[in-house]
Each structure stands twice: as structure tokens, then as C-alpha cells.
Amino acid sequence: MSSYKYNNAITNNMEKTININLRIWRQRGPKAKGAFESYKLDGVSTDSSFLEMLDQLNEQLISEGKEPIVFDHDCREGICGMCSLYINGHPHGPDEDITTCQLHMRKFKDGETITIEPWRSHGFPVIRDLMVDRSAFDKIIQAGGYVSVNTGGIPDANAIPIPKPVADMAMDAAACIGCGACVAACKNGSAMLFVAAKVSQLALLPQGKVEAARRAKAMVQKMDELGFGNCTNTGACEAECPKNISITHIARLNREFLKAKFKD
Amino acid sequence: MSTDKKTKTIVAKIPEGALSEKWSNYKAQQKLVNPSNKRRLDVIVVGTGLAGASAAAALGELGFNVLNFCIQDSPRRAHSIAAQGGINAAKNYQNDGDSVYRLFYDTIKGGDYRAREANVYRLAEVSNSIIDQCVAQGVPFAREYGGLLDNRSFGGAQVSRTFYARGQTGQQLLLGAYSALSRQVHKGSVKLYTRREMLDLVVVDGKARGIIVRNLITGKIERYSAHAVVIGTGGYGNAFFLSTNAMESNGSAAWQVYKKGAYFANPCYAQIHPTCIPVQGEMQSKLTLMSESLRNDGRIWVPKKKEDAQAVRAGKLKPTEIAEEDRDYYLERRYPAFGNLVPRDVASRAAKERCDAGYGVGSGLAVYLDFKDAIERLGKDVVETRYGNLFQMYEKIVDDNPYETPMMIYPAIHYTMGGIWVDYELQTTIPGLYSIGEANFSDHGANRLGASALMQGLADGYFVLPYTIQNYLADEIRTPRISTDLPEFAEAERNILERIERLMSIKGKRSVDSLHKQLGHTMWDFVGMGRNKKGLLKAIDEIKQVKKEFWSNVFIPGEGLDLNVELEKALRLADFIEIGELMARDALHREESCGGHFREEYQTPEGEALRQDDKFNYVACWKYMGEDKEPEMYKEELKYEFVQVQQRNYK
């Protein structure tokens, strides 16, 4: 019978713990006034993930009879796009190319003060504490982020060969997890990188090319309508994107958008 | 479906005819709903994973009025998004001898002869359409330089039939289904209800007619009605607390419909995945899978000598310092024909066997997965293109570089083959209630092969349910919209409010997570990789204690009718506790070893699983008999007409 063996770091390095101070944004609801609250948390394993550290804080709060901090998360492996958090001034924290759930406490020092805020953007109202409403992203996709095919009666998957570099480029764009870090990072609160990733993925593939211009126009229109800001090419989105989505996709989006305008 | 109370048996409405003709015969004879009537029929689909999203999209395209629910803030975040490795199909693009029959056969064999032949054959049959569909949606599958689709191999197969999109196949397939779904939302045929959790099924005059949900933002209880209800809520692996499932994956919807009269099939069949990152510490909240595709090129080993194993555990010896002849590539040694690509259950047990015998590395509960040879043979670049994102994921979590030192892995709970019992039409024992995807029990028998869950979810959602549900709905065209003011809705809502009130008023001392971890320990120790009678009896006892402790000493802060994450978790845990008990009970009754269910009393002298076909060649279907009453078991006999039942052999 093999039970979990805890407290035995698998890397054979002795497990280390640190004590940290936290400044966390707390806000009851979208219209309520929020404020930072400070917490002290001792004995955080450096092998813990950032969200496990928050679990630990919540356990502490619950044991004191207090309400835990509300934050979004689900897969905890960097793919669902559910986790968010502005950590020490960076969406998904200071480490590069990862989501908050993939950030580990070994990146922080003993005694450090960590500041945690929700995504801050007009397009993403706060629901509670660190949880925000990103349903605007769904609305943008619903406006045209698809290929208009019904189920069934489809030609063989190999009927149209697609050059590997093209398929790879489409995959690079398709890797977007819809977390919203790009919007949170942008001083204008623009959703351009998110929209561009989808438009570009589908415009690159022969299956999606057919309605590329129409798609670009519909999605950009929706984005504007939902109150996201304009893109001024600062590149902050690319720098903070956990999936490294390139702003070259924005150029492709602009091309498709212009084509649509031209046709009008 | 028909049950016989006297003989306690149940049959699955399998169409007549030869195996390869059953599905065509069914489709030729089933009833259809004409287009003008479809708009007047409401269908609730719970879940937006591969199964739920594809079903909702396909039903919307057909013209039904669909209501689609999920827990997350967007349908795109369903747990399916996390699937890494790939999806199977019998395309035979590699010309390596694949066929619908071979995919069917591998799946039946992989499931250790505990799956229903007719369902599995249909699954293999529609597999090819799935790939066509996904490519048409713009899913960027991996391609070869010639522009055609690439394939890789997965465990339990000797052909290369797995389609993939880097290490993010689930993400890409789900985004494909999500895009089809979004298109229907735009058209108005599907209405989305996100951040809603189903808390009960409403049955009116014996038929499924609606659901009660909790709005997770407001905390308010809401009622929704329909002519039919589809459950696609995923698996219940989180009963073990630590698993590869997402944090919000749960078994509650399945459990609710069980309590309303649907049968729960083979609850004890849980899959333990051999290649996961080992447990690290007490605060660990989930386990991360390292895709099975790694076994294509990685070689699994432990030290041959106990002293070496001890030395690496103590940090005195590095794995790279152990000479080739002192390494035990135990899968290649025990299973020369399949080597590192044996099915998951076999690979998991072999790892446990080595670790229990004292050859484990890391904490003692880990084995090596080594890419040294692959890097020498293929070059680092090729290895990087194949597995780069997985290596990066590993490095982020463990802080070790797998290009330089072997990965450490250990088995973890991953998937549940058991689930809601469904007949050939995917209908449960409650008329009008269907179940699809991981939530049902249908296609994988006692063990699921890699890359087959994505296939099943999309098969159910795109190509099976949209047909079979019409056979039922065709008789509902005269039923007007169902009112949510019916007494059955009011009563179900009242019960939910009482349950929430009861939980909130306990005001005990234990957090939900601490109790969930306690349940998880019991499950892993006694209902995990190795099970025996004594342990299972102990588990049932311990689970009863957890239940008592939960209902008398849990503490949930905040309000019941407000956003309350602890309450969400508590409601799910209440069900996991009961699911855990049924799993143990089912495992206790099944006195044989098959697939993921390994009863230590039943093994061959070489330690392989030993089935008892004369006694247990059936699906165990559990019927709820009331709170604190023992459930009754009905049997669906499994008849193998087209394959010969054999001892599985991967040697």
C-alpha cells in the first residue's frame, strides 16, 4: 500500500519555506469600493505554486472564521485561461511565458511583500476581489470567430494539403488561452491581440480564408462596441502574453480589416 | 432500455444485424423530427466540454432550441481544454494496417473485455468524420512537410493513428467545438448559461424535464425546463482530491441523476495514468499529467540495484551517473512486444510494483522517464519540436531540466471509465435523460486507451446524440413548453435550499479542503491502484466517518445565497464522499482484476490482472434505494459475438 509521501520534495533538494507579506485587493462587488488588505503568511513551501500559496492563505482565513479571497482558476496547468491576477505590477506575475497558476513560490524571496490585484480594464468589470467578468471575449468570438460549417457532410481531412509552416503559424496564433492578460497589460485596454490571434489563425488556413475579411470586420466591430480601447502598437500585450502570441498577427488582422473596408 | 426487477438485469437496446451494420440500420429506422417542429423543442445540455459543446452546437444547427450550461466563466474553459496528447481515428493515413475494425478491436481489448461491442464499433466508425469535421473548423492539427496530417502512436496500439496539435490537442478540439457553439449562439439557436452549476434534475411524470442550478455569481437558485436533458459534465476523478483533473471537475450532476433514478455503471473503474509529476508537498492541489505521447520516445526505468535507488533517494547519486547496465527498463523487460507503449493500467501497476519493492527514486514514489537515447537518436531539436511545451511545463513545476536529467514520474488518478449508465442511444434509465462524454460509462470498459476520450466526447456530441435523441423527441412534438412553475420544480428547489441551509448552519471547525484531502487519502490508499477485500471494507468504514465529520463539523464562511466558493466546494464534496463509497462498494463486489480495477487477490503468478469471465462479464449498474440504504445492483450481461475474449497480452 503506497500512501502519498508528503514533505519530501521530489527533486531531493531539501524543501524550503519562506515567510511573505501580501497586499491583496478586496472588493465586494462591481460597484463596491475596493481596497488593499495586508496579510502575513508563514511557512510557504518554495515548491508550492502561486495559487497553492493563496489556498494556504485562504485556509488560514477560514480557520480565523473570515471569508476567503475570491479568485478564478481551474486547470492549474496553464491552459484553461481561467486564472488571472496582476502580481507585482505584471499580469500573471514577473516570470515570463507562464500563467499565474504555473508561477512557483521559488521565484519569491523570504520576507518579500507581494502585491496582488485583479485585471484592471474597462472591458473586465470586477465581480469580487480578484475575480473579473471576461464574458466580453465570448461575445467577440460569437460575432464571427468561427468557420461557418455545419456538422457532417465534410470532405476528407486530407483533401486540402496545408504547408507545414502555414499550419504551424496558425497553431502559434491558436495557442491563445483567452485569459485577458493582453487587455490588462494594455494602457488603452485594447483587445486587439486576442482578436488578431483568432482572425489570423483562421485567415491562414484555407478552410477559414473564405470568410476572413468578413470575420475581421465583425469581430473588430464587436470589440469596439464592448468598450475595449484602441491599439496604439505599444507591444505591451505581446510582452505579457503567457503564450507568446506575436503582434505580427495584429498586422494580419489589419490587412483583413482593410480588405473588408475596401469591399464595403 | 428495459430492466427486469426479478432477474435484476438490464438490456441496452442494441440494434439487430452484423456489427458493421448496426449503426446504419439504426439510422435507417430511427424516428426524426421535422424542421418546423424542432424549433418548438427545448433541449438542456449541461456541460461545454468536448461532449457538451459539440452536442449543443450540433443540436443548434439542426434547429432545436438549446440551453447550454457550464460552471466556468466561458464554455472554452471546460476541462477538455487540458487534454494534451491527441485523438484517435481509423483513417489509416499512414498505411500501417489500421482500419475501423482494428480501432474497435484495440479499444475492446484495451478495455479488458468489459465494454459493449456495438457502442465501441460505432465509435470507431464515426472516428474518421471527427477529424474531417475538426479540420473544416480550422483546427490546426500537426502536419508533415507534404502538407498532409501527421500521426503519432499511443499506448495499447501498434499503429500510428493519433492526430494531435502540439501538446494541446484538447485545447484545439475544444476551441473548434466552442467556435461551432459560438456560431449557434450568434444565430440564437443556443443560449449560454455560464457560471451556473446544476444542483438537481427535475423529473415530471417519469421524464427528465429540467434542472435546478445555482447562479455562482449571485448565489441564487434558478429553474430551467426542457423536453430532454443531456448530461455532459465530465468525470468524477476528483473524488481522490489529487488528480490530473481541473479543480472544478466534479461528479455532482452524475450523482444527482443517480439519486433521481438513473443507474450508475461500473463506478470502480478509474484510470490511473502512469506519467504524472509526483506529489510534492502537503499544499499540493492537483497533479500534472505529462502526456502519454512522451512514451513514444522516452524510456522508463529504475535502478537495477537497491543501493543505487537508496543513493539517488538520499541525493548522493545522480541518475545520469548510473551506468546503462545498472538500469532496469522494466517495461521493455516485462513486455518486449509493446515495451514502453503498454496500456496505462499495465504501466501504472508496473511502476507501483518497482517502487513498492524498494526501487523507487525521488521520494521513493517515482520512476525515471528518460530522453537521453531519443536526444542521441533524433537530436535535441526534434525532441524539442515534439515535446517542447511538455518539457517546459515540467521544468516550471519541478525546477529540473529534462533535456539533461531524466524526468521523474508516478501514476495519478486521471479518468473515470465508470459513469452514468446509458443504452445504445446514450439514454439513461430515466426517459428523456441522456449522458455523453466522460460522464457516461459507455465505451472504454475497464480501461481507456490514450487519445480515445477526446474521440468519444466528440463522437457522442457531433455524430451520435444528435441522431438518437430525435428518436425520443419525435414523440414529444405535441408536448408544449414545460412550465417551471410545476410542483416538481418547486419541490426540487426547496430541497436544494434546505441542503444549502443545512450546510451553512453547521458552522464547525474543518475546512472543506481538509475534509476532501482526508477522503482523498482513503481513496488512494484503498480504492487506488491496488485493492483488496480488507482494504475496501476499511475504506467504506473510513468514508462513512468522513461523511459524519463533514455533516457535523464543516465550516463554510459567508452566505448561502451569495457568491460563495467554499459552499460550491462543499456541495461537490458532499457528493464525492458518497461517490467514493459507491466506488469502494463496486470494487468490493467485483472479485476479479480487470483493466484499471486491480484486486490483489486476483493476479497471475507474473502479477498480471486476472479476470473472472464466468462470473463478472457484465456491467454493474447501481440503483439508488434511498439515503443510508444499500444500493441495488442490476447487471447488463456483455455478449461478445464478434471478438474472441482473451487474456490480454502485451508481451
Ligand SMILES: Cc1cc2nc3c(=O)[nH]c(=O)nc-3n(C[C@H](O)[C@H](O)[C@H](O)COP(=O)(O)OP(=O)(O)OC[C@H]3O[C@@H](n4cnc5c(N)ncnc54)[C@H](O)[C@@H]3O)c2cc1C
Ligand atoms: C490532463 C489531461 C489530459 C488528457 N489528455 C487526453 C488526450 O490526450 N486524449 C484523450 O483522448 N483524452 C485525454 N484526456 C481525457 C479527456 O480530456 C476528458 O475525458 C474529456 O475531455 C472529457 O470531456 P467531457 O466533455 O466529457 O467533460 P469536460 O471537458 O470535463 O467538461 C465538463 C463540463 O461540464 C461542466 N459541468 C460540470 N459539472 C457541472 C454542473 N454541476 N453544472 C453545470 N455544468 C457542469 C463543466 O463546466 C464543463 O463545461 C485528458 C485528461 C486530462 C485530465
Ligand code: FES
Ligand atoms: S488555472 Fe488554467 S490557466 Fe491557470
